[in-house]
Each structure stands twice: as structure tokens, then as C-alpha cells.
Amino acid sequence: MSVLIVGSTALDSIKTPKAENPRLLGGSASHAAVAASFFAPVRLVGVVGEDFPRRYVKLYQRHGIDLEGLQFAAGRTFHWSGEYEVDMNRRRTLATELGVFERFSPDLPAAYRDTPYVLLANIAPALQHHVLDQMRRPRFVMADTMDLWLNTALDDLLRLLKRIDCLVLNDSEARQLTGEDNVIVAARRIRRMGPRYVIVKKGEHGSLLCGPEGWFLCPAWPLEKLVDPTGAGDSFAGALMGTLAAGRGSPERALRRGMLYGAVVASFCCEGFGLKRTDRLTREEIDARFEQLRAMARV
Amino acid sequence: MSVLIVGSTALDSIKTPKAENPRLLGGSASHAAVAASFFAPVRLVGVVGEDFPRRYVKLYQRHGIDLEGLQFAAGRTFHWSGEYEVDMNRRRTLATELGVFERFSPDLPAAYRDTPYVLLANIAPALQHHVLDQMRRPRFVMADTMDLWLNTALDDLLRLLKRIDCLVLNDSEARQLTGEDNVIVAARRIRRMGPRYVIVKKGEHGSLLCGPEGWFLCPAWPLEKLVDPTGAGDSFAGALMGTLAAGRGSPERALRRGMLYGAVVASFCCEGFGLKRTDRLTREEIDARFEQLRAMARV
Numbered sequence: 001m002s003v004l005i006v007g008s009t010a011l012d013s014i015k016t017p018k019a020e021n022p023r024l025l026g027g028s029a030s031h032a033a034v035a036a037s038f039f040a041p042v043r044l045v046g047v048v049g050e051d052f053p054r055r056y057v058k059l060y061q062r063h064g065i066d067l068e069g070l071q072f073a074a075g076r077t078f079h080w081s082g083e084y085e086v087d088m089n090r091r092r093t094l095a096t097e098l099g100v101f102e103r104f105s106p107d108l109p110a111a112y113r114d115t116p117y118v119l120l121a122n123i124a125p126a127l128q129h130h131v132l133d134q135m136r137r138p139r140f141v142m143a144d145t146m147d148l149w150l151n152t153a154l155d156d157l158l159r160l161l162k163r164i165d166c167l168v169l170n171d172s173e174a175r176q177l178t179g180e181d182n183v184i185v186a187a188r189r190i191r192r193m194g195p196r197y198v199i200v201k202k203g204e205h206g207s208l209l210c211g212p213e214g215w216f217l218c219p220a221w222p223l224e225k226l227v228d229p230t231g232a233g234d235s236f237a238g239a240l241m242g243t244l245a246a247g248r249g250s251p252e253r254a255l256r257r258g259m260l261y262g263a264v265v266a267s268f269c270c271e272g273f274g275l276k277r278t279d280r281l282t283r284e285e286i287d288a289r290f291e292q293l294r295a296m297a298r299v
Numbered sequence: 300m301s302v303l304i305v306g307s308t309a310l311d312s313i314k315t316p317k318a319e320n321p322r323l324l325g326g327s328a329s330h331a332a333v334a335a336s337f338f339a340p341v342r343l344v345g346v347v348g349e350d351f352p353r354r355y356v357k358l359y360q361r362h363g364i365d366l367e368g369l370q371f372a373a374g375r376t377f378h379w380s381g382e383y384e385v386d387m388n389r390r391r392t393l394a395t396e397l398g399v400f401e402r403f404s405p406d407l408p409a410a411y412r413d414t415p416y417v418l419l420a421n422i423a424p425a426l427q428h429h430v431l432d433q434m435r436r437p438r439f440v441m442a443d444t445m446d447l448w449l450n451t452a453l454d455d456l457l458r459l460l461k462r463i464d465c466l467v468l469n470d471s472e473a474r475q476l477t478g479e480d481n482v483i484v485a486a487r488r489i490r491r492m493g494p495r496y497v498i499v500k501k502g503e504h505g506s507l508l509c510g511p512e513g514w515f516l517c518p519a520w521p522l523e524k525l526v527d528p529t530g531a532g533d534s535f536a537g538a539l540m541g542t543l544a545a546g547r548g549s550p551e552r553a554l555r556r557g558m559l560y561g562a563v564v565a566s567f568c569c570e571g572f573g574l575k576r577t578d579r580l581t582r583e584e585i586d587a588r589f590e591q592l593r594a595m596a597r598v
Contacts (some may be wrong), residue, residue, distance in 0.1 A: 083337075084369070087480065181386065182525065184523050185523050205504035205505070206505075215503075215521050215593065215594075215595045217518040217595045219505075219516040219596075220516075222483040222507065222516070223483060223486050224483050224487075226481065227385075256597070256598050259597050274350070274506065295514050296513065296514045296515060297515075297598070298555075299517075299556055299559050
């Protein structure tokens with residue numbers, strides 16, 4: 001089955017202590033879509049401007065991503081520029097030029113409205129609502145978010161929580177959303193706000209799932225060579241949704257496998273700038289690391 | 300088989316944002332010994348003063364701990380007093396009164412010298428050496444340490460690394476010992492300094508084992524009620540050594556099970572002040588939580 005992915009499609013200029021890479025393909029939807037494409041057919045909804053390089057369109061196409069929902073608008077592509085510190089867990093935004101993204105309205109092609117799996121990657125909650133308004137009874141909806149929306153669009157986000165099956169967010173966002181320092185308690189509280197499942201991402205410390213069947217504690221790949229963490233969370237969510245769409249078994253079991261696949265693709269993402277490493281990935285590499293990671297967590 | 304545990308035996312006065320508890324039974328050896336006692340016979344080596352409450356001797360005895368190696372000296376018992384902040388990961392020491400601990404020499408009773416499993420809980424590396432000098436070919440030696448010894452007794456510690464099978468330390472100590480920010484890389488480097496196995500403790504994020512067979516990623520119990528983390532690391536190490544002494548199977552498999560048992564006993568330890576919760580524990584409670592934690596990590 002297919003996955004619909006809606007989010008930002010951007011150009012990222014990324015500085016780390018070791019290198020500088022201008023105008024890489026980035027954005028939540030780009031990372032999620034490429035990650036999901038290893039597992040299931042992907043439909044992408046986003047917007048790019050006239051400066052969007054042709055080679056990035058080809059990159060999407062190389063991964064078999066359906067681009068009927070990708071809007072080409074007059075103006076410049078959303079451009080984010082950021083810098084990572086020596087401690088790569090800390091980054092600061094140098095510039096955010098919204099460009100055509102400022103007036104983005106995620107209007108779905110008719111063919112997309114029946115997609116069974118929907119990933120609302122990180123965009124404004126109002127746009128996430130707009131996508132759901134156009135869908136016909138999707139089977140599983142997962143939404144990502146960020147601290148910006150907790151600060152500026154909390155009401156929209158709280159309403160969204162009642163319309164989705166799963167919220168994925170990072171630990172600091174879970175704390176901010178609930179005002180609760182303990183992430184375990186925070187995850188339980190978010191479940192009471194609506195979604196059947198809550199996934200808290202903890203970066204190098206893995207992720208955890210809180211659902212009706214209890215907890216799943218998902219490890220992270222022990223990464224020795226962190227090049228650029230940009231897009232790791234989006235890759236995690238994309239791979240997870242891709243495996244669900246391709247999946248078998250109970251939802252709980254599928255989510256566990258999906259999170260482990262998400263951890264694997266996210267780890268590859270961190271091994272290169274932007275989408276460079278993910279773009280070269282093969283399903284064989286993913287499956288091999290999946291089995292290794294599973295073995296590392298086995299008691 | 301038996302476990303020999305050498306370390307500090309102390310009185311801890313612990314303040315948290317919610318409560319204050321004076322003169323609890325504490326010290327690295329106390330926590331480790333009680334934790335290990337659920338799995339194997341324990342022999343304790345430490346020193347206490349004339350003020351050491353009789354009820355704490357009874358507590359050790361209630362857990363079947365062999366006290367032939369516990370020295371009763373003239374003077375006052377080692378007294379540590381500390382305060383946890385609202386974020387319970389941060390604590391500061393208010394007072395350290397060494398008392399009889401200042402002249403502690405861990406001289407082993409003759410009957411202890413053949414103990415197959417040895418836990419050198421956190422004490423000065425010179426004392427840890429002194430214990431090993433008295434042992435007759437132990438089967439497995441694990442040592443714990445702390446930042447204090449990295450700052451004040453690094454040479455002794457580096458020599459110790461060549462005499463032990465496993466070093467257990469927390470993530471910040473692993474970074475300090477190697478000057479390497481990435482704990483994965485740091486763990487590998489420490490292995491090259493001597494020990495066959497390195498275990499890095501990451502508190503609420505679990506722990507990881509680096510050994511000849513690769514990595515084991517051990518989860519932490521999802522703890523909702525953190526009362527007092529004092530002694531959690533010592534409980535982890537004690538339970539781990541207890542299960543090894545009681546164990547079967549390959550060393551790698553035994554270490555994995557042992558670390559998961561360690562995570563379980565450490566989580567109970569955090570649910571009460573000092574040893575209060577651990578003291579009331581039953582093997583049935585431990586085994587039940589072990590199976591739950593194992594299921595939470597299963598893919």
C-alpha cells in the first residue's frame with residue numbers, strides 16, 4: 001500500500017565544525033519520502049520554487065516517488081541555513097527564507113485522497129488539518145511536529161491530536177507540550193490528549209513507543225561517524241510509515257519493526273550531509289543493519 | 300558461586316526537592332552487595348565506625364551477606380551528604396566526612412581470597428589494586444570508578460584497566476577518560492586500554508556493552524516515580540555480578556542477562572530513598588520486571 005507524505009521541501013545550507021554544504025536537498029517531506037521509498041510506494045505533497053535544481057527532481061524520481069502532488073510555484077524554494085556546534089546535538093538556525101513555502105497550501109491531487117497511510121511531516125498544524133480534511137478514511141495517520149508550533153499554534157496542534165493515530169515528537173518537545181520533566185510520564189499524558197500511539201525520539205538514545213499494549217523501547221544504532229544529523233527524525237518517521245504500509249502482523253508488532261527500521265535509516269542519514277548517504281542506500285544495506293541492530297538489543 | 304564486593308560503606312544524608320533523609324545506609328559496596336544478594340552469596344569488604352547503627356548490620360545480615368570482611372574501626376563512619384536538584388540528574392555534594400574510611404585498607408579474610416567473582420566497587424584505584432594483589436586467580440573481575448579518580452589517580456586507574464575483565468563507568472566518565480565526545484568511540488578506546496569488556500551507564504537511557512562479540516544495547520526501565528537515584532549505578536553493578544556468579548551460558552549471554560537484571564534492580568533502587576526499596580525487594584518482583592523489560596525491548 002502507498003504512503004502519502006506532506007511536509008516541507010527545501011534547500012538546506014548546513015555548516016558543521018568540519019564542513020560546509022550549501023543548498024542541499026532538504027525539508028521534512030524530502031527526508032521522509034526518500035526514507036519511506038525503500039519500503040512502499042510514496043506520494044509526495046510539497047512546494048518548490050523556480051530555483052529548485054532539476055537534479056533534485058531526478059533524485060525523487062530515482063526513488064520512484066510520485067510527484068503529482070509536488071507544486072512548482074513562482075518564486076524561490078524554502079531555504080534553511082543552520083550551523084552545528086562541536087557537540088552535534090546543538091544547532092542554531094542562521095537563516096530561514098520561506099519563499100514559496102509561505103503561501104503553501106497542500107491541496108491533494110484527486111488520486112491521493114484514498115492513500116491508506118498518511119505522514120503529516122513537520123509543517124504548520126493548520127496545514128496538517130487541511131490535508132486530513134481532504135482525505136477519505138485513511139487507515140493510519142502519523143504526525144510530526146516541532147517546538148515552533150508548540151509556541152505559535154498550540155490550539156491547532158491540540159485539535160490535531162484528536163484526529164491522528166500517532167504523534168511522533170522529540171523528548172524536549174514532549175516535555176514542553178506537557179510541562180512534565182519525566183518523558184515517560186509526558187508520553188502517557190500526550191496519549192490522553194488523543195493519539196492511540198505516541199513515539200518520543202531521543203536521538204542517540206533511541207526512541208520509545210507508548211501505546212495501548214504498553215511500552216516499546218527502541219535502541220539507536222551505535223553511530224561512530226556522525227556527519228550531519230539534519231533530517232534524521234524525518235527519515236525515522238518516513239521509514240517507519242513505509243514499513244507500516246508494506247507491513248504485516250499486528251499494529252503493535254508492525255510499529256516495533258517500523259521503529260527499528262526507522263532507527264536504521266536515520267543512522268544512515270546521519271552518515272552523510274543532507275540526503276547524500278540516504279540517496280545511495282540499498283534495501284540490502286538497510287536489512288543487514290536492521291538484523292545487526294536487532295541482535296544488539298537481544299537478551 | 301560467590302561474589303566478593305569491596306567498596307565504601309557509608310551513611311548518606313540525601314536531600315531532594317521533595318524530602319530529606321539523614322544517615323541512610325549507603326556507599327558503593329552497600330548498594331552493590333544488597334543488589335547482588337538476590338542472585339548469589341555475597342562477601343562484603345568495607346569499614347564502618349562506632350556510630351554505625353546496629354540496624355544496618357542487621358540489614359546486611361537479613362540479605363545473607365557475609366560480613367567477615369566488614370571492619371569495625373574506632374571513629375566515625377564515612378558520611379556523605381548531598382542534594383538533588385529538580386532535574387534529578389543533577390546533584391551536588393554538601394559534605395564528605397571520610398571518618399574511618401580515610402585509613403581504610405581492604406585486607407581480605409583468608410576465606411575470601413578464592414572468591415571467583417570480584418566487584419571492585421567505587422573506591423580509590425590503589426585500594427582496588429590492593430584487593431587484586433590478595434586474590435588467587437579470580438574468574439571475573441569488574442571495576443567501577445568515578446570522576447574523582449580520573450582527576451586524582453589516573454595512573455593507578457590506567458594500570459588497573461590491564462588487570463580487570465570489565466570496567467563499568469558512566470557516559471561522562473567515559474568521555475573524560477578518553478577525551479572523546481562520542482560514547483561509542485569512547486567505549487571502543489577504553490577496551491583498547493585493557494579490559495575485555497566495557498560497560499557504559501547512561502542513566503535513564505540505559506547502558507551499553509562493548510566486548511569482543513560487539514555491542515549490546517541495554518534499555519532502562521521506564522521509570523515514572525524517581526525518588527532518589529543514589530546508588531542506582533552500584534545496584535546495577537551488584538545485580539550484574541550476582542547474576543554472573545549464579546549464571547550459565549556464554550559470558551556474552553550472561554553479561555546481557557546480567558545487565559538487564561542490573562537495570563531492573565537499579566530501577567527499584569530509584570523508587571525509594573537509599574536502600575529502602577531495595578531492602579524490601581523480592582526475587583519474584585525482580586524476575587517479573589525483568590520479563591516485562593525484556594518484552595518491552597523485543598522486536
